[in-house]
Amino acid sequence: MSLPQTRGSLKAVRTPTEITANSVLPARREPLTLVTADGLRLVGELAAPVSGKPRATIVCLHPLPTHGGMMDSHVFRKAAWRLPALAGVAVLRFNMRGTASADGRSEGDFDEARGEGLDLRAAVDWVERAGLPVPWLVGWSFGTDVVLRHGLIDGLPGAILLSPPLRYSTELDLRAWADDGRRVVALVPELDDFLPPDEAAEKFRAVTQLELVPGPGAKHLWVGERWVRWVLDSIVTVVAPEVGVPLPTTWEGPMVRHNDLLAPSAGPEGAESPSGEPK
Numbered sequence: 001m002s003l004p005q006t007r008g009s010l011k012a013v014r015t016p017t018e019i020t021a022n023s024v025l026p027a028r029r030e031p032l033t034l035v036t037a038d039g040l041r042l043v044g045e046l047a048a049p050v051s052g053k054p055r056a057t058i059v060c061l062h063p064l065p066t067h068g069g070m071m072d073s074h075v076f077r078k079a080a081w082r083l084p085a086l087a088g089v090a091v092l093r094f095n096m097r098g099t100a101s102a103d104g105r106s107e108g109d110f111d112e113a114r115g116e117g118l119d120l121r122a123a124v125d126w127v128e129r130a131g132l133p134v135p136w137l138v139g140w141s142f143g144t145d146v147v148l149r150h151g152l153i154d155g156l157p158g159a160i161l162l163s164p165p166l167r168y169s170t171e172l173d174l175r176a177w178a179d180d181g182r183r184v185v186a187l188v189p190e191l192d193d194f195l196p197p198d199e200a201a202e203k204f205r206a207v208t209q210l211e212l213v214p215g216p217g218a219k220h221l222w223v224g225e226r227w228v229r230w231v232l233d234s235i236v237t238v239v240a241p242e243v244g245v246p247l248p249t250t251w252e253g254p255m256v257r258h259n260d261l262l263a264p265s266a267g268p269e270g271a272e273s274p275s276g277e278p279k
Contacts (some may be wrong), residue, residue: 005278018249023255025081026255027080030046031043032044032046036118036122038118039163041101041106042094042096042106043095043104044071044094044123047091049084049085052175054090054237055243056135056136057090057092057135059092060079060138061120061139062139062143074223075162075222075231079091079093079232085251087236088240094106094123096119097115113142121150121153126136134157135153135157136160139161140163141162141220142168144163144166145165147159148164148169148174149170149173152180157182158184159183160186163189163192164186164200172256173205174207175206178207183211184207186200186204186212189219189220190216194220218230
């Protein structure tokens with residue numbers, strides 16, 4: 001069993017304890033470097049179940065890096081902290097080009113969902129070489145544009161879109177997914193400032209196989225433990241339907257209570273930027 005380096009307090013819990021926003025459950029955690037076709041080195045991490053083969057794998061594409069998005073954006077970080085132990089799902093997170101987090105900065109510069117397609121491909125290639133099963137793409141905000149523009153890769157079963165703004169994706173991208181026919185699930189906050197459910201249904205009308213799931217009362221950043229749990233349950237329902245949801249909200253065993261004050265921080269999580277742009 002591998003636990004994160006000491007950025008918090010390790011507790012050998014013997015009785016069920018609530019899983020909170022900073023709970024880090026056991027996993028095999030592997031820092032990794034992805035190399036893109038244009039020669040950039042990207043910072044990443046794989047979190048996998050402590051034992052046994054994962055049921056599925058998710059490849060996470062983070063929110064807009066020019067407004068604080070990174071591999072540590074809170075939903076993805078909590079996915080890596082929980083899903084290997086609670087659902088047997090492996091989680092690959094990485095910083096796309098020009099993006100920094102506490103784990104380091106990826107080479108290159110932000111490219112408005114163009115060059116980031118090579119970053120996505122490098123992650124998928126790494127998953128395939130590692131022999132990880134059933135790799136689903138999970139994009140959040142800007143990451144959904146990267147998925148929609150570049151995610152039609154052979155061998156991938158489909159994609160999950162969190163808060164898709166359709167900022168960089170085009171009608172041609174959407175029609176390509178419609179023609180391909182593979183599964184697309186969009187989790188859309190009811191109170192999203194950029195593309196709420198009714199507007200999303202209209203914008204995505206070309207993608208006839210789209211499964212649009214509104215998040216009643218949620219906002220773009222899915223702030224709050226209630227919404228983190230809802231999103232993680234929704235992801236597991238798609239990628240590992242044999243796992244019962246809702247996922248457990250308590251844990252009996254060792255865990256770390258993460259403390260950002262003990263590690264470098266690339267910026268606040270789970271809060272809107274001053275401009276109101278999505279992170």
